[in-house]
Each structure stands twice: as C-alpha cells, then as structure tokens.
Amino acid sequence: MTDLPTLQVPRPPAPPPEAADALAALSEHAPAARVWEACGAAGLIGGLYDERGTVAPRRLAALLSAVDARGDNGATLSVLVQAASALPVLVTDAPGEGPVREALDGVRSGRQTLALAATDRDAAGSDLAGLTTAVDIGPDELVLRGGKRWITTACAADWFLVLARHRPGRHFTSFTWVLVPSGAPGVRVTPAETDLLPGSATGHVEFTDVRLAPGHVVGRPGRGMAAFARHMGTERLAGAQWALALTGRVLADTKERLTLRTVDGTPLWQNAAVRQRYATCLVQVRQLQALCDQLGDPIARQRDLAAAALLKSAVGLTVDPVLTACAQLQGADGLARDGAQRIRAEAAVFGIGGGVTELVLDAVADHADQILGELSP
Known part of the structure; x- marks a missing residue:
C-alpha cells in the first residue's frame, strides 16, 4: 500500500524556552492571577508594546501560544483580554506618576491583574454607546455608579478599567475610562453563573458611589471611545492568534487519536472520508x-480597522466548524471531561467576544470596495 501523504498541522510561533518552563511549572488549574504573574516573570508581557501602544505581533502570538499550550481556555481568555484589550489603554495614556502609572507598572510586570470593564449591565454588549454606568468628574473627586456584566478576570482583578459616561448622549465624546481599585469601597464582584471557562475568573461588578481621586481618570475625559477604537484591532489580532493556537492544538490531538484507534486492524486515519x-x-x-x-502588521502598525474586521470575521467562520469536525471525529472520546466537545462549547467566545460575527461581517461589507481593490492584480 502506498504511504499516505503527511498533512501538517499549523503551529503558532514557539515561546522562548524559559517562558514555556515558567508556565509548565504551574498547576493544571492555576488561577488566572497566577498565570498572569508567571507570564510577567517570564518576560512575555513587558515587551509587548512600544511607548505609542503599538503591539509586537509575534510577541503577542508567542504569549498566547505559551498560555494556550496549558489547555486552560479560561486562563487564556483572561490573559488575552488583559494583554490585548486593557493593557494598551494604560500604555498609551499612563502619566509619569499616580495610580494609572502604578497600575501599568504592576500589570506589565505580572504582579497585578487588570480587568476590562466595558460590557454594561443595562445595555447590549454590542451597544457600548448605550451604557448607563456613569462617572461624575468633580474638581476634587470622581464618583462612579453603575454595573458591568460578564467581565473577564473580574473575580481576580486588582484593578478595573471601567468605561463610563461622563455626560448624557450617545456621542463618542461622552465616555471616559476610569481606573478603579478592586478593593475600593462600593465595589462588589459576583462570580458569573457558568460552568464554562472557569479559569477566566469571569464575574459581574457593581459600583455604588465609588469615590476616587481625579488621578484615576485614564487619558483625557471624553476620549474613552476613541481609545477603545484605537486598540480594537489589537484585540481582534490576538483573537486570531489564539484561534490558531487552539485549533492547531485540537487538530494535533485529533490526528493522534485517529492514528491510534483502529477498525478491523486499520487506523481510522487511513479512512478516506475521515482524512478528507x-x-x-x-x-x-x-x-x-x-x-x-x-x-498582522497593518492591524498593529497602521490601525487598519477594515483588516481587523476581516480577520475577526475569518475567526468566527473558522473556529466553530473546525472544532465541530474534530469533536465528531473523536467520537465518544470527545465527550470526556475537558474533551473536544467542551472545548468547542468554550470556543463560542470567538463568535461573541469583541463583536458578534454577524455584526463584524456587516463592517466587512462596509469596506467592500477597499477589499475588492486589494484583490486586483
């Protein structure tokens, strides 16, 4: 019988050996804060961004690959949101001293954790302009009121980066980032009621008359939405990099199982329908x-939102069918605890977090002429 051709599974960039060793030393279900701390100690966080908040794509991919290799999707989600959504806002807008600088130094070193609190209690996740969490900005203090739902790392955060409105209306200049210590009076965190992604420490947060010094405003008042949009592409790039690491890991596991399992003495891997x-x-x-x-480079360096939307859409259209196929090919083994069926369920976050796939596809359509032009020889 002629040897069947080898099919190579895509693999993301390998992390530095010292980083892999640092993460390998963690227990299987290490809490989110401990995983982040190990990433910081291994030097995976400090060099992610330059002083302008521009990410190094290969460094980001190496970080997510190293964390994904542990197999805890919740912990990886926690690292992704901190590294690609929250951290760049602090990098761009931290002054030379004060609480924002303190938070940046602590988070970048891995000693402290940062939760991005954007999704609002009283508005759909896709309608940030409809959020009701509000901050009163006075000359001597800030007063924050409201609530946030489904916040990754909420139950393990040292700091919350909160998107709040400082004046009525849906205009993009009506919103401001506020940095809130998790232990501040008036902050209450409740774990989210879900069995999925437990390592993400996801929860809901209430802010009841939380009083802070003016130095807890991140950037200039009214620049919250602009800062969010500026770094949206980085989050979408990170999502694609994690998707590659995750699907590559599951595909490799699936191929190994198909090679070992036999029907009438013949490995399933040699079945033509399975191979196809x-x-x-x-x-x-x-x-x-x-x-x-x-x-990767256009998104990171040119802030190309059309490219980011295209990549985010590709993730949404790829991850679910690939993991569905792997779960089915694994048969009953896929139903095991932490098996392919669970991974598939947890990976639903790729089609929800950072923008529902259908809404992002609508944004891709907005850039149809640009994309068509790029297809021309």
Missing part, C-alpha cells in the same frame, strides 16, 4: 493563518 474531513479543517486553519500573517 480532517484535511478540510487543515485548509480552513491554513487560510486563517495566511490572513493572520498578512494582516
């Missing part, structure tokens, strides 16, 4: 990898 379905997954992930490689 598996190969379809490889093609889909390779396409995502090619997009990620092509669009």
